[in-house]
Amino acid sequence: MKSELITIDSNQLPVIEWQNVRVVTTETLASGYGTEASNIRMNLSNNKSRFIEGIHYFNVTGEALAHLRVNNIYAQISNKARAITLYTEKGAARMSKIVDTDEAWSFFEKMESAYFNQKSLPSDPTTLGLPNFLDPAESAIAWAEQHKKVQLLGVQVQQLETEIDSLKNLFQVGMTPVQFCKQLNGVNINQVNLFLESRHFLYDAEKDISKAHVWRVHSYARDTYLTESPFIMTNDYGQRQCYKIVLLKKGASWLYNQYLKSKLPMKKEWNGEFTHDKYSQVA
Numbered sequence: 001m002k003s004e005l006i007t008i009d010s011n012q013l014p015v016i017e018w019q020n021v022r023v024v025t026t027e028t029l030a031s032g033y034g035t036e037a038s039n040i041r042m043n044l045s046n047n048k049s050r051f052i053e054g055i056h057y058f059n060v061t062g063e064a065l066a067h068l069r070v071n072n073i074y075a076q077i078s079n080k081a082r083a084i085t086l087y088t089e090k091g092a093a094r095m096s097k098i099v100d101t102d103e104a105w106s107f108f109e110k111m112e113s114a115y116f117n118q119k120s121l122p123s124d125p126t127t128l129g130l131p132n133f134l135d136p137a138e139s140a141i142a143w144a145e146q147h148k149k150v151q152l153l154g155v156q157v158q159q160l161e162t163e164i165d166s167l168k169n170l171f172q173v174g175m176t177p178v179q180f181c182k183q184l185n186g187v188n189i190n191q192v193n194l195f196l197e198s199r200h201f202l203y204d205a206e207k208d209i210s211k212a213h214v215w216r217v218h219s220y221a222r223d224t225y226l227t228e229s230p231f232i233m234t235n236d237y238g239q240r241q242c243y244k245i246v247l248l249k250k251g252a253s254w255l256y257n258q259y260l261k262s263k264l265p266m267k268k269e270w271n272g273e274f275t276h277d278k279y280s281q282v283a
Contacts, residue, residue: 005074008032008110016086016116018058022116023086025075032107033099037062043098044085058092060084089116170276171252177226177257184259186270193245195265201226202245215245225251 004015011031014025030037045050051057060068060082068084069077077084087095089112096108170183177196181187193215196202201221206214217226228243247255259265260274 006115008114013115015076016072018086021088022093023088026085029095035105040172055173056094058086077204104154175247176245177247180252183276185273185275188267189264216243
């Protein structure tokens with residue numbers, strides 16, 4: 001165990017980690033909070049129900065105490081001590097509230113930033129999964145891999161910018177998914193709404209399979225990817241309540257990505273090229 005000290009307001013705190021958690025001794029709290037160690041112990045005893053062992057404090061005894069005494073000389077644990085109490089950050093905070101003095105509050109705030117939230121870094125960077133930059137070969141490999149990542153990121157950014165420019169040219173406010181996909185080379189526009197149904201963006205409100213579809217937007221996609229506009233359709237059989245499915249910008253982006261991933265229904269004679277044409281202004 002590595003021994004070291006941290007100084008706060010002329011108080012020297014021995015750095016102690018117990019079960020991978022930074023802790024402080026009763027004596028450290030007493031010194032910083034401007035009280036006696038006996039008062040800290042009495043506060044713990046009188047408020048035992050408010051302190052949970054393993055969360056607010058650790059009680060160290062036996063061989064564990066002997067090991068701590070030998071391996072952390074700055075803790076200055078007496079040879080006569082049969083047990084010591086180590087306070088976690090939560091325990092130190094709770095004790096500062098019980099002591100309830102400006103000195104206690106101030107000291108805890110400084111411990112919080114300068115002690116509890118400071119972690120010592122290992123001298124060997126490889127223990128953190130970092131390359132050993134003292135090794136020329138490993139350093140060169142690490143540099144090459146990072147350079148490759150930067151180049152790949154540049155390509156991805158360029159692709160994203162191209163997609164954004166494409167969407168600016170393709171998307172028109174008020175257009176339907178079918179109208180949008182009509183601009184995309186090779187898409188089978190007769191299957192677009194059925195595709196959206198399979199992805200749970202749309203559902204068919206018409207239960208009679210002999211009649212034409214009445215497409216509605218699922219709540220999941222409504223006002224995020226798609227919206228709908230009701231209208232009355234009149235034909236030889238009378239009037240019928242229908243809905244125009246309107247594509248939103250996020251929905252257009254999703255559809256375009258599906259197109260580039262070859263997920264949309266495509267025509268059999270599609271030439272395999274991902275191209276598009278500017279669509280006429282939607283009324």
